[in-house]
Amino acid sequence: MTNLAETKHLLKDLVGFPSISGKPNKDIIEYISKYLAKFNVKTSIDAHHDGKRFNLLATIGPEKDGGVVLSSHLDVVPANPNLWLSDPFILREKKHRLIGRGALDMKGFLACTLAMTEKYKAIEEKLNKPIHFALTFDEEVGSFGAAQFGKFFDRLGFLPKIAIIGEPTGMEPFIGHKAIIELTSEITGSTGHASNTRGKVNAICVASKMITKIEEIAKTCSQKPEKNSSFEPPYSTFNIGKVNGGEARNIIPNFCNFLWEIRPVPSDDGQSLLKLINNWVEGSLLPDLQSIDPKANVKTTLLADVPGMEARPQSSAMRLIQRLWTNSAPRVVSFGTDGGYFQKYGIETIIFGPGKMSQMHQPEEYISEFEIEDCLKFLIKLGNYMISDEKF
Ligand SMILES: [Zn+2]
Structure with missing residues (x-):
């Protein structure tokens, strides 16, 4: 019973x-x-x-x-x-x-x-x-x-x-x-009137560049599926889940953040995938931004690593x-x-x-x-x- x-x-x-x-x-x-x-x-x-x-x-x-x-x-x-x-x-x-x-x-x-x-x-x-x-x-x-x-x-x-x-x-x-790496990225840009963009960093545009880079890496992963994998899909995936930023059409946004995640298959090392993105930010994105506005910044924080x-x-x-x-x-x-x-x-x-x-x-x-x-x-x-x- x-x-x-x-x-x-x-x-x-x-x-x-x-x-x-x-x-x-x-x-x-x-x-x-x-x-x-x-x-x-x-x-x-x-x-x-x-x-x-x-x-x-x-x-x-x-x-x-x-x-x-x-x-x-x-x-x-x-x-x-x-x-x-x-x-x-x-x-x-x-x-x-x-x-x-x-x-x-x-x-x-x-x-x-x-x-x-x-x-x-x-x-x-x-x-x-x-x-x-x-x-x-x-x-x-x-x-x-x-x-x-x-x-x-x-x-x-x-x-x-x-x-x-x-x-x-x-x-x-x-x-x-799969594992899950949960992340948030915060972009600090410059404030200003939309009519004067010289010397300003638009935080939303920076986020979009970074998201494009993440997508690029996601595409590379999808082209290298695990052999005989039982996972669907059989490769590591990335997702941008939520974006926040900006105040109004005519204000340059000085802040944008987005929540994202990586779900690596067991044969990929999630931390190495994250490193690919972090290295690109450090070596390429940040120098570009800071040559425009030295205060501009990108900060990615690990929320969870399951x-x-x-x-x-x-x-x-x-x-x-x-x-x-x-x-x-x-x-x-x-x-x-x-x-x-x-x-x-x-x-x-x-x-x-x-x-x-x-x-x-x-x-x-x-x-x-x-x-x-x-x-x-x-x-x-x-x-x-x-x-x-x-x-x-
Ligand atoms: Zn549950």
Whole structure:
């Protein structure tokens, strides 16, 4: 018997916390800690240096190396209420669909794992390898919680063998993803009336030159696709996502900034790609600008550098999913996850969770009851497997 009712109850509460990335998350952490405390589960908290955002690790079974960690991120992307039929942070139920921001990505998996607490606790005596729940902050904006989880494990003194990152994959195994380098570039130009452009640097024009250079490098990458790559597209990509600058038609803009990113394939070094652009700015663009106005400047800041997840089809994490759930061939995914960090720490990692990928970050985001049921069935099998004599 799966505990669907308990899972739905938990999901309703969890969606009720508007835990948007970057915001303090103490309230949702306290709610979860309290829930786990009801079952006497050991929990540890790991604070971000701002003291406002937290990771949590809960352990059922022995506190030692090995075992499985079920990982969920606590943050959600923002929700524009105009695009929703009702308040995105009040879970709504319609035709077996549970609708709300984060219902799918990824409080759905989180609710399923928490709902298993009682069942896992009942077999704790028989567990010779632990089952952990790892909860992270700020996955959606650069996996900042996962970035400090390695030190958290060091402090706790144990490392799980396998991590299941429960992002929505329709309960299909995904074993790899590209890295993401997130950047912002700020251009300082000169102020002045549009009628007198002599000796002035137009910040928007500088941004456009830099964007053209980025596009050029992007084109070169697209002409050198990875051989036998499973990624789509099979080359490193660049995106300029947002540009800000200027005041009025007749004012020379003295400021422009743009947000951009690089998603390198595993065979490319993202930092080297970034260096190509930075070297061009230093060696060519800046001298040109500063010969016009010495105060002109270009500053590129790294916002996040999320490691890619290397595809390892033979990993024990993949074998576990094959044994317990599906023979589907593993695939790679285009979005980033906390998995890159977990793999970097030496944990065999897989992305595997309930719900449709196409629903992620959408208005009216939902997970269905059937998808939750499937996930609960898997988690029950996992519990049985953990007390069996079988090896990973
Ligand atoms: Zn997610």
